[in-house]
Amino acid sequence: MATLQAAGAVTPHRGLWAKYQLRAECSSRCARWGHVSDLPGIIDTAWYARPKGPTTMTAAAHPAKPALPASAAALRAAFERTARERPELANRLPWSIFTDPDELARFQRLDAEAARVRQGLRSGQPLEELDLVEGGLQRILEERGLR
């Protein structure tokens, strides 16, 4: 049955009437394939293993994970790689920043700022209008006597 669904051959149905619709749908499709010898058994197995209850309850039991802002996703990927490469650091990384609402808002602002800057560069705005600076690190290094 899973194979049939994966192939897009049948559509999962809910409701008592659907078992018979499912049988009819599979029968018409599988008859052409000719290699399904125990079609009623396959359908019955799939039917009794189907998710129980209305779709809304299933969704509430497994709420979709909200998408992270892209900048947060990038940083989390970097954390995950660091944890793999340096296991001793794994527990010291502040994983909670990916669930903290204030931090997530900060990442959203970063995404918005990046989009604004890139759009401005594409339309030819000068760097200073976009709050960008070139050579800023060099200036700070010189001011601190580090260069």
Place this chain on the structure above:
Amino acid sequence: MRPYHVTETSAVLAQYAAASGELLAELGRTVYPALAEDAVNDTGRYPILYDRGGWYTFRIETPGGGLHFLLYQAIEEERRVLVFSLITLREP
């Protein structure tokens, strides 16, 4: 190959101004030269990771045990790097 030009937001410069000398020295000695040479890590030589949405991270570990991540974007056709944030996890 033309080098990348690194550009920072004023918010990042404020973060740099408050950073330790050790981190600043590391930025000037290794991180920025690496960004200028290969901001998108085509060579695979640098601790740079790219994720969806155009964001790159550069992991910076200083000799004194500091751990930081630079969060930036790269515009390859313009050979430009835009640094948006410095995240310090462990000083210095």
